[in-house]
Amino acid sequence: MKKLLLPSKLIALFIILLSMNACAQESTETPTVTGQVTPSIVLSDDIIEKFQSNTRLAIQHVAQSPVDALYQVTTDRGIFYLSKDGQFFINAVIFNLDKGMLNETDVAMNSVRLAQVAKIRNSGIVYKASNEKYIVDVFTDTTCGYCRKLHREMQDYLDAGISIRYLAYPREGLAGNVAQQMQSIWCATDQQAAMDQAKGGDNVSSASCDNEVAAHYNAGRAIGVTGTPNMVLSDGSLIGGYQPAAALLTVLKQRLGS
Structure with a gap:
């Protein structure tokens, strides 16, 4: 029996049609992605200009993708792919069939998430477990229902060592x-008390100062956060949505070890 060989272009098209990159969003803002560690590829000025003018995405880093015919382009809105001649822009997720459907795009995003969070984590508001085993960065909004649910259960996370x-x-x-309101929380003398008030539905005293709320927001957009809560783990992986403490602890043990 003869084997059916699919042309590489057809395989690439198949990937495109089946997959969408969750990190792609329409935007006129340009947060910055830094801290890439993969070997860099230099594109010609013509290709850079064509890419950025057509997509309105700012290129931060270019590397070889897992697919030979494609470059992996890290932008201010996540990872995309570009044909090596600069003609085709691909918004896709690449899965590796030889590695059990490994999501290569998401793996590549881990370093992007870690770099973005590293820039802002010192200005986060921390609820620290006395027996801390893990620390999870949570992009939050004071008005979303599941953010408030997570906050009501804060003691459960702390008791679990999270x-x-x-x-x-x-x-x-x-x-x-x-x-x-979030700027007022970050400018409050007691940030935790102000956060507790806001998550409880109470008003927060207005305050102003130099704060990192805009930097947090832009970092979130750069790594694909579109809703809240979104959790970034210490390996750079992302959990979208609410997770009760017991379920989150299970995930943390599986991904990071006990």
């Missing part, structure tokens, strides 16, 4: 009331 570090992600953007 410290929570809040990073600001006002879902309605930086010009809305939530962003103003």
Whole structure:
């Protein structure tokens, strides 16, 4: 029996049609992605100009993708792919069939997430477990229902040895009331008390100062956060949505070890 060989272009098209990159979002903002560690490829000025003018994405790093015919392009809105002649822009997720459907795109995003969080974690609001085994960075909004549910259960996370570090992600953007409230929280003398008030539905005293709320928001957008809560683990992996403490602890043990 003759084997059916599929052309590489057909395989690439198959990947494109089946997959979508969850990190791609329409945006006019340009947060920065730094800290890439994969070997860099230099594109010609013509290809860079064509890519950025057509996609409105700022290129931060270019590397060889797992598919020979494609470059992996890290941008201010996540990872995309580009044909080596600069003609085709691909918004896709690459799965490795030889590695049990390993999501190569998500693996590549881990270093992007870690680099983004590293820039802002010192300005996070930390609820620290006395027997800390893990610390999880949580992009949060003070008005979302599941964010408030997570906060009501904070003691469960702390008792499980999971410290929570809040990073600001006002879902309605930086010009809305939530962003103003979160800026007041980050400028409060007692940030935890102000966060507790806001998550409980109470008003927070208005305050202003130099704060990192905008930096948090832009970092979230750069790594594909579109809703809250979103959790970034210490290996760079992302958990979208609420996880009760027991379920999160199980995931942490599986991914990071006990």
